[in-house]
Amino acid sequence: MLDFNTIEQLDKIATPFYYYDMDLFYKTVDHVAELAAQRNLKVHYAVKANAEKRLLEYISSKGFGADCVSGNEVLHAHECGFRPEKIVYAGVGKSDKEIYNALMLGIEAFNCESLQEIFVINEMAHHYGVKASISVRINPDIDAHTHKYVTTGLYENKFGISQHEFDKLIEIIRKSEHIDFFGLHFHIGSQITRVSEVFALECSRVNDIVRYFEDKGLTVRNINLGGGLGVDYDDPDGNPIADFDTWFDTIAGNIVHREDQAVHVEPGRSMVAQCGTLISRVVFVKSGETKNFLIMDAGMNDLIRPALYGAYHKIENLSARMRTFFPTHQAYDIVGPVCESSDVWGAGRLLPLSVRGDLMAIRSAGAYGQVMASRYNMKDIAPAVFSDSLEEATAAVDYFA
Ligand SMILES: Cc1ncc(COP(=O)(O)O)c(C=O)c1O
Structure with a gap:
């Protein structure tokens, strides 16, 4: 579980990236x-x-x-x-x-x-x-x-x-x-x-x-x-x-x-999966005809396991954890930006009410994650960020400042 201090530091880094504990x-x-x-x-x-x-x-x-x-x-x-x-x-x-x-x-x-x-x-x-x-x-x-x-x-x-x-x-x-x-x-x-x-x-x-x-x-x-x-x-x-x-x-x-x-x-897998988390941000929140979509900046090009194997990864809204009021929960289809319908992180996931810019954690991503990343859709490759050298990580873009 990421503590508040770490979340604050992660929030300053340009997403998406792999965070290693x-x-x-x-x-x-x-x-x-x-x-x-x-x-x-x-x-x-x-x-x-x-x-x-x-x-x-x-x-x-x-x-x-x-x-x-x-x-x-x-x-x-x-x-x-x-x-x-x-x-x-x-x-x-x-x-x-x-x-x-x-x-x-x-x-x-x-x-x-x-x-x-x-x-x-x-x-x-x-x-x-x-x-x-x-x-x-x-x-x-x-x-x-x-x-x-x-x-x-x-x-x-x-x-x-x-x-x-x-x-x-x-x-x-x-x-x-x-x-x-x-x-x-x-x-x-x-x-x-x-x-x-x-x-x-x-x-x-x-x-x-x-x-x-x-x-x-x-x-x-x-x-x-x-x-x-x-x-x-x-x-x-x-x-x-x-x-x-x-x-x-x-x-x-x-x-x-x-x-x-x-x-x-x-x-x-057993040696590295749990220490890795793919950190992403909500880019847009969209109401579909029957669903609410949380569209993230990390996609199947960053972590292909859900699209390839239908693999489950726990997803958490880190920003919501920092908010002081008690959040209402809502079901979302959490999706990536890649132009493929299989670019879905999880369907019908219950999460605290989420907004544009929220920092999201895709857990257990240390194995078969970064190694399988691709530049599909000409996306950038998500870098690695280590818990003991957060200050060295790239400065955040200021869109959400
Ligand atoms: C030959 C070989 N050994 C070891 C492994 C590691 O497997 P795992 O990550 O499930 O521990 C693999 C992965 O499939 C493999 O192909």
């Missing part, structure tokens, strides 16, 4: 580091969730690795302090240039997603006279019980290598002289809220698959279970830190591994 961010990262150390889990932060330099620099300084899904993420993670031997690189469509750059950097492992990719990496490693460390991403055919667009571990999804190719895969790994087999990688989906049920199932399937590979003579040195821990979009103040305890306990209690086998996880 650094206290909450540090607390979350420190909590994860402590829990992971207690349970001997290795954590690779999934850079795709939020690639903001300041956040990455802190995460890398705490000894986490980085999980990347593009060549540029690999290079960026390295620039933000992640050592190459702590960077893994997944993705179904790595280009030759991306593979080359990661090979030259000497990353911990390519998480390979097809037989052809292993073949190409082996050839390129041969050509450039290096050895490529690879893990194989397996599609375990597990339903993560989440939105279908963030489900990644079913056979209908494009990710990973599935069971019918296991024997061929093992043969290819054995024959490829320029690769070094590191382990197996899994990632079944994102925003998983049935934590103990889904991750226990994942572990049980992973145990079977690891055993299968080892029985065939391959040593699995690394078991990477991916990310996916969900956050509470309904109540970000009630649950500012995701339930890492249950997630890690479920893994620790269900995964079978030897002392010489490391167990990795790759949280993205």
Whole structure:
């Protein structure tokens, strides 16, 4: 919950922008580091969730690795302090240039997603006279019980290598002289809220698959279970830190591994979602035929999750909180300025009576927000503003002064 003093400071900054609560961010990262150390889990932060330099620099300084899904993420993670031997690189469509750059950097492992990719990496490693460390991403055919667009571990999804190719895969790994087999990688989906049920199932399937590979003579040195821990979009103040305890306990209690086998996880959303808020302003209030519209200056170009997944974000009127009189409430369709009918933040949301210029908070926007921003409609990209350096943020335009 933003305090009055912070709201007053935010009100001076040109909107829209991403506001990061650094206290909450540090607390979350420190909590994860402590829990992971207690349970001997290795954590690779999934850079795709939020690639903001300041956040990455802190995460890398705490000894986490980085999980990347593009060549540029690999290079960026390295620039933000992640050592190459702590960077893994997944993705179904790595280009030759991306593979080359990661090979030259000497990353911990390519998480390979097809037989052809292993073949190409082996050839390129041969050509450039290096050895490529690879893990194989397996599609375990597990339903993560989440939105279908963030489900990644079913056979209908494009990710990973599935069971019918296991024997061929093992043969290819054995024959490829320029690769070094590191382990197996899994990632079944994102925003998983049935934590103990889904991750226990994942572990049980992973145990079977690891055993299968080892029985065939391959040593699995690394078991990477991916990310996916969900956050509470309904109540970000009630649950500012995701339930890492249950997630890690479920893994620790269900995964079978030897002392010489490391167990990795790759949280993205859960580490950064709740510390981020997209701050916007009401540009116009419009009475439609059947509805009242609050038109904001932030749109789907700034945060695409509602338009892309129908995702829910809690929305608050910060200016109304500062008003001294008791506000009447009203139902609004809160919308953005982009010329698309899907540019809707929330329909029929009950809010205090809102007026032009009111400062609005779109909560839980730290993950898959800023990273997915676009310049659609030639809009400007919303900048990042950090709670510990508000005075450095751009001065407000004076339209509402
Ligand atoms: C390979 C991989 N690992 C980890 C993650 C992070 O997932 P989440 O943000 O749900 O923790 C993703 C995101 O989808 C991913 O693709």
